[in-house]
Amino acid sequence: MTFLFILFVIFLISLLILVHEWGHFYSARLLGVKVEEFGFGFPPRVFSKVRNGVRYSFNLLPFGGFVKIFGEHGEGEAAPESFAGRPVWQRFIILAAGVLMNLVLAWVLFSVASGIGMPEIVDGEGSAIPVSVLSVAPGSPAESVGVKFGDAILRI
Numbered sequence: 001m002t003f004l005f006i007l008f009v010i011f012l013i014s015l016l017i018l019v020h021e022w023g024h025f026y027s028a029r030l031l032g033v034k035v036e037e038f039g040f041g042f043p044p045r046v047f048s049k050v051r052n053g054v055r056y057s058f059n060l061l062p063f064g065g066f067v068k069i070f071g072e073h074g075e076g077e078a079a080p081e082s083f084a085g086r087p088v089w090q091r092f093i094i095l096a097a098g099v100l101m102n103l104v105l106a107w108v109l110f111s112v113a114s115g116i117g118m119p120e121i122v123d124g125e126g127s128a129i130p131v132s133v134l135s136v137a138p139g140s141p142a143e144s145v146g147v148k149f150g151d152a153i154l155r156i
Contacts, residue, residue, distance in 0.1 A: 014040075014062055016102060021065040023101030027094045034070035034081035041065065069094070130154060 018040060025038050034053070039045075041059030048057035071082030079085055083094065130152035136143045 010062065016105065017063075017065040019101045019105045020098040021067050023097035023099075024067045024069070024094060027097035028067070028069050028083070031086065031090050031094065032081060033083050033086060033090075033094065034079075035067060036070055037066070037068040039066045039068070 021038065021040075025035055028035050037055040037057060039057040039059055040062075042061040042064045043057075043059045045057045046060050048055050050056075069083045070076055071079065071084035071086075074084050076082035077084040083091060086094075133142075133147055133149055133151045133153065136147055136149060
């Protein structure tokens with residue numbers, strides 16, 4: 001594996017995690033549940049900023065992320081902005097939003113890929129690059145009819 005490929009894989013995994021955690025974050029905020037922190041990566045913190053009562057943090061270990069929601073461990077059940085104090089259907093929406101956002105991301109990526117286009121299988125007519133034989137097994141039907149290394153297959 002090349003270094004560039006490894007960076008690309010890290011980027012894709014980070015994007016998946018970021019989108020997943022954003023689903024939890026956005027749905028909690030939309031339903032009026034207090035979000036204490038949105039973290040990208042795992043601590044220790046490299047950088048953090050508090051905005052609108054939420055701490056946004058960028059952490060040292062990039063393989064992960066988290067959303068710290070008030071009341072997610074049962075504390076503050078009576079508080080109206082607590083996760084624990086919300087009806088079951090709202091808690092379900094907040095929990096399911098991460099997976100739903102991963103599905104949305106997959107749909108977007110497949111839509112972009114199909115819009116840009118993918119390599120086509122050509123019928124050989126007018127094709128500039130023919131398919132070449134790379135090896136012929138000894139005693140195979142191909143060898144018996146005279147197919148050799150480097151032969152171009154023009155049609156089947």
